[in-house]
Amino acid sequence: MDWAWPGASPRSLGLSGGSVRVSATVEFRPGPAHSSALGAPSTCGRPGSAILRLLAIPNAMAAVAVLRAFGARGPICLWRGPWAQLPARFCSRDPAGAGRRESEPRPTSARQLDGIRNIVLSNPKKRNALSLAMLKSLQSDILHDADSNDLKVIIISAEGPVFSSGHDLKELTEEQGRDYHAEVFRTCSKVMMHIRNHPVPVIAMVNGLATAAGCQLVASCDIAVASDKSSFATPGVNIGLFCSTPGVALARAVPRKVALEMLFTGEPISAQEALLHGLLSKVVPEAELQEETMRIARKIASLSRPVVSLGKATFYKQLPQDLGTAYYLTSQAMVDNLALRDGQEGITAFLQKRKPVWSHEPA
Numbered sequence: 001m002d003w004a005w006p007g008a009s010p011r012s013l014g015l016s017g018g019s020v021r022v023s024a025t026v027e028f029r030p031g032p033a034h035s036s037a038l039g040a041p042s043t044c045g046r047p048g049s050a051i052l053r054l055l056a057i058p059n060a061m062a063a064v065a066v067l068r069a070f071g072a073r074g075p076i077c078l079w080r081g082p083w084a085q086l087p088a089r090f091c092s093r094d095p096a097g098a099g100r101r102e103s104e105p106r107p108t109s110a111r112q113l114d115g116i117r118n119i120v121l122s123n124p125k126k127r128n129a130l131s132l133a134m135l136k137s138l139q140s141d142i143l144h145d146a147d148s149n150d151l152k153v154i155i156i157s158a159e160g161p162v163f164s165s166g167h168d169l170k171e172l173t174e175e176q177g178r179d180y181h182a183e184v185f186r187t188c189s190k191v192m193m194h195i196r197n198h199p200v201p202v203i204a205m206v207n208g209l210a211t212a213a214g215c216q217l218v219a220s221c222d223i224a225v226a227s228d229k230s231s232f233a234t235p236g237v238n239i240g241l242f243c244s245t246p247g248v249a250l251a252r253a254v255p256r257k258v259a260l261e262m263l264f265t266g267e268p269i270s271a272q273e274a275l276l277h278g279l280l281s282k283v284v285p286e287a288e289l290q291e292e293t294m295r296i297a298r299k300i301a302s303l304s305r306p307v308v309s310l311g312k313a314t315f316y317k318q319l320p321q322d323l324g325t326a327y328y329l330t331s332q333a334m335v336d337n338l339a340l341r342d343g344q345e346g347i348t349a350f351l352q353k354r355k356p357v358w359s360h361e362p363a
Contacts, residue, residue, distance in 0.1 A: 107134040110141040115152030115301035116294070117141075124160025130213045131168035132180075135187045142194050142202075149360040152301035152308075154198070155293060156221065157205040163230070166212025172241070185245055188213055192220040192249060196316060199309040201300055205293040206230045207286060211268075216246035219253040219279060222312065225293045226271045227286040232279060235266035253279050304342035304358040311337075339363070 110119045119141045121128040128134070138156075145151060158164060171184055195202045204221035211233045218224050218232065234243035234250060243250075243263055251259045254277040262269065274280045284292045300308060314333040318326040337343045341361050349356035 104133075106137055107131065108137040108141050110144070112151065114298075115150060116297045117151055117154045119154060119156045121156070121158035121164055124158070124162070126168065127162040127165035128158045128160065128214070129165050129168040130188060130217070131171055132184050132187060134168075135184070135191055139187070139191050139194060142191070142198065146199060149305055151200055152303075152305055153200050153297045154202045155205050155297055156202065156217070157293075158208070161208045162214075163204075163206045163208050163210040164214025164217060165209070166214045166216075166236075166246070169239075188216075189245060192216060195220045195222075199312070200305065201308065201312060203293060203297060205289060206271075206280075207289055209233075209268075212236055212243050212246050215279075216243075216249045219246075219249035223296065224280045225282045225284065225289065225296065226274065226280050227289045228271050228283055229286055230271040230274075230283075231268045232262075232271075232274050233266060233268035234262045235268075237264065238266040250279075304340075304346070304356075305360045306340055306362045307337060307342050307346070310340070 105122070107121070107123045108119055109122045110117060112118070119138065121134065121138070123129070123131075123134060130138075142154065167184065167188070172181060201222045204218045204224040204226075206218055206224060206226035207230060208227075209231055210218050212235065215232045215234055218226075234246050236243035236246070247259060247263050250262065254262075254274075258277045261267075269277070269279075271280065271283045275283045282292065310333060314330055318329045321329065338347075340363065341359050342356070345358065346356045
């Protein structure tokens with residue numbers, strides 16, 4: 001359906017030229033609010049929501065303006081085509097936009113192709129600081145269609161020479177207040193737990209400095225590949241703010257005494273030291289970083305999603321258990337794995353000396 005706004009000009013809608021016309025199919029979907037993957041609340045689907053599946057549109061805000069002109073009320077959600085930059089969903093009241101002006105660029109970007117979602121921290125001017133807006137945007141990109149069989153693996157990387165400098169200190173001043181501070185750390189903790197609980201593996205691709213909550217983000221990922229120029233630190237103690245929350249992920253990635261030296265001194269460690277102590281999976285020359293990270297991602301994407309998902313969940317579930325409980329849990333998981341369609345397909349294909357054809361069905 002074509003929507004034309006009589007009397008409007010391209011300039012008034014923020015378009016560079018051409019007719020003011022939006023090609024889209026529109027569905028008004030009444031009903032209660034719902035929850036998306038992993039329990040993340042969604043603002044779409046409320047009574048009176050307007051939902052568009054866009055065919056071609058140069059400016060999402062223009063589409064919202066057009067629908068408002070035609071009397072649409074409530075939040076407006078836009079889904080772009082399969083090759084569009086994520087988040088494919090644009091909501092006029094997207095919670096990921098909280099903490100930033102509407103005119104400001106989104107602090108993360110994401111694209112997905114062949115089962116691999118690349119999420120990029122895109123605020124190099126602020127050293128990719130994990131501001132509240134950045135955290136909410138990152139959370140949105142991580143949770144988007146998390147249960148879709150089309151998603152097999154996530155890569156988190158960053159623009160510029162700093163992967164992430166950690167929290168935005170301007171948000172941690174006395175003027176912001178205790179409640180705001182609590183929201184920042186609560187949101188950050190949720191992002192780290194979403195990575196751990198996500199059904200697909202999450203890979204950190206690091207090319208530069210990762211400090212404080214930035215180091216926490218690397219430590220929280222399932223796999224971490226870094227260039228040999230990268231370095232890592234938890235320097236909060238130097239400015240009077242001990243890196244207590246980064247220490248949670250760090251202590252689960254490196255030996256206790258290594259973590260405590262980093263936390264007590266704030267001194268950085270090199271990529272090679274981080275590899276030695278277990279913070280990283282692999283260190284490569286900068287020129288080979290993307291190629292090596294994509295090689296790992298493509299390998300994971302070629303495998304059965306439900307098998308990998310079950311394996312990831314089981315690995316983390318058994319990790320804190322005593323030996324007997326760990327073997328009990330993993331034995332049950334092996335039985336559950338054999339009950340999966342892809343579990344039987346893999347064994348059958350091996351016996352028949354052919355490549356398996358994965359269904360990616362959860363049961």
